[in-house]
Amino acid sequence: MAVKEGRGSYARERVPLTKGHVNRAHAMIRKDEVPGRGLDLVDTECSGLVLRVTRNSATWLRKSKTGTVRIGDSAVISLVQARDQAERIRLAVPGLHQPKAEARIYEEVLRRTGSEEDALDAAWPEEDPETQTAEARRRDGPWVLGDLVDAYLEWKVPRLKGRWATSYPTYLRHPELLGLSMVTVSALDLEVMLGVRQRLLEDGRTKRSAAKRVINQFRECMTWGWKEQALRCRLVHVEVPWWDRLTVDYASGTRDHVPTVEELARTLAVAERHRSLGQTEHSTGAGLLGALWAVVLTAQRTSALVSTEVAACIPQFSNSLPGWAVIGWPGAVMKSQMPHGLPVPPAAWAIIERYRQEDARSRETFRPWMFPSRRGEGHVSYLAINQLLSRLQGLREGKPAEGKADLFALYGIRRWTPHDVRRGLATFLGERRLGGAAAAILDHVYGKADERERTAAVTRWVSAWKKDPAEGLIGVQ
Numbered sequence: 001m002a003v004k005e006g007r008g009s010y011a012r013e014r015v016p017l018t019k020g021h022v023n024r025a026h027a028m029i030r031k032d033e034v035p036g037r038g039l040d041l042v043d044t045e046c047s048g049l050v051l052r053v054t055r056n057s058a059t060w061l062r063k064s065k066t067g068t069v070r071i072g073d074s075a076v077i078s079l080v081q082a083r084d085q086a087e088r089i090r091l092a093v094p095g096l097h098q099p100k101a102e103a104r105i106y107e108e109v110l111r112r113t114g115s116e117e118d119a120l121d122a123a124w125p126e127e128d129p130e131t132q133t134a135e136a137r138r139r140d141g142p143w144v145l146g147d148l149v150d151a152y153l154e155w156k157v158p159r160l161k162g163r164w165a166t167s168y169p170t171y172l173r174h175p176e177l178l179g180l181s182m183v184t185v186s187a188l189d190l191e192v193m194l195g196v197r198q199r200l201l202e203d204g205r206t207k208r209s210a211a212k213r214v215i216n217q218f219r220e221c222m223t224w225g226w227k228e229q230a231l232r233c234r235l236v237h238v239e240v241p242w243w244d245r246l247t248v249d250y251a252s253g254t255r256d257h258v259p260t261v262e263e264l265a266r267t268l269a270v271a272e273r274h275r276s277l278g279q280t281e282h283s284t285g286a287g288l289l290g291a292l293w294a295v296v297l298t299a300q301r302t303s304a305l306v307s308t309e310v311a312a313c314i315p316q317f318s319n320s321l322p323g324w325a326v327i328g329w330p331g332a333v334m335k336s337q338m339p340h341g342l343p344v345p346p347a348a349w350a351i352i353e354r355y356r357q358e359d360a361r362s363r364e365t366f367r368p369w370m371f372p373s374r375r376g377e378g379h380v381s382y383l384a385i386n387q388l389l390s391r392l393q394g395l396r397e398g399k400p401a402e403g404k405a406d407l408f409a410l411y412g413i414r415r416w417t418p419h420d421v422r423r424g425l426a427t428f429l430g431e432r433r434l435g436g437a438a439a440a441i442l443d444h445v446y447g448k449a450d451e452r453e454r455t456a457a458v459t460r461w462v463s464a465w466k467k468d469p470a471e472g473l474i475g476v477q
Helices: 019-030 079-091 099-113 116-123 133-138 145-160 164-172 188-202 210-226 261-273 286-297 346-361 382-392 418-429 435-442 448-469
Strands: 011-015 039-043 049-053 058-064 067-073 313-315 326-331 340-344
Touching: 019 039, 019 049, 019 058, 049 079, 049 340, 058 079, 067 079, 067 099, 079 099, 099 116, 133 145, 145 164, 145 210, 164 210, 164 382, 188 210, 261 286, 261 382, 286 340, 286 346, 286 382, 286 418, 340 346, 382 418
Parallel strands: 011 039
Antiparallel strands: 039 049, 049 058, 058 067, 313 326, 326 340
């Protein structure tokens, strides 16, 4: 039953519209039985769809809080087509669509040709990322997953520190995600990504910890796109992020391995003895060997250590400590975000410097790095140190490689990682009640207030010396 509205307005009737209601509207017009100014038949099956009946016409409208869009004449556009148009108007992206113009084009082409396909092609052409230039797609959308990943990493990586800035992108560019790089972001759904998760966990090549990082970073990437680039990602109407349901159950265990001094010494000897491992691509450069020695001798984090600059190393820095050098690192590469300085005794410095000079003899131009890469102009990667240790163990991607000898097992070396060296030094000094010294060397805090104070003091003494060498390095033994 129609409900009378205020004076001068249309009567309204809310019903699940059928073809019968459309026929009834046309009959009312023919018989001149339209009440008052007219009648609005509001469709309860399609949000905002209204059939407005006046004395001269029955017209489809799509009404919302932001305005009314005329869909077209009900003599041209059927109920099914009107509902489809209403939904397209609802989902239209502001700034990229003009629903009033597109609805007008749809009606006109449908009236002229009678072909719904032609009308849709003219009014609502399908967005095909593969036919767009990359520049146009990045500017206007719709973004594919590859576009979102690229944009997200441009924003995210500069905010990361140390080696995480290098390794973070590798998870978002995992082969499973690369396979979806040309899929529009809006077309991704939970079912597709559950399949990705299942393959990650069952392919036998990806560790569970790596699978968790791939999924977690995909979720972070999607959330950023949803919040920051919703128009280009076509995620404007996504109210609940479905990707939050993607999880991988994994918790890292506690590592307690502490390599012995003998194991570290054997590793250095094995790495020096087996530089080639029988394959040219596995030849170990002097820069990488020097970095491995430096890891063992200084126990510094590899992400900061490999970026050490020659200019930041000062030999003979103190008259009271002849032969000693000091190595400095800016706060930008340190986990603590504070500058860090480390005095190095003569024997250790001689070894580190020897490998740098060995590398320099093979080059025509000066390299600013203490540990230059054998390839390119940069320094060695922290990953290269891990890869060297894996090769010495005969491993490829964490698993025994066919035909490769495990030199660690052959020479009685238990498996260790660069971080284990830091743990070993902390344990060694801690057992001798020198936890403060460990904290100062490692640029790390071990919980006690007096140790924190000593850490800050020693770190700042070295940093301050570079500013005022006349003060010496008082208190460092």
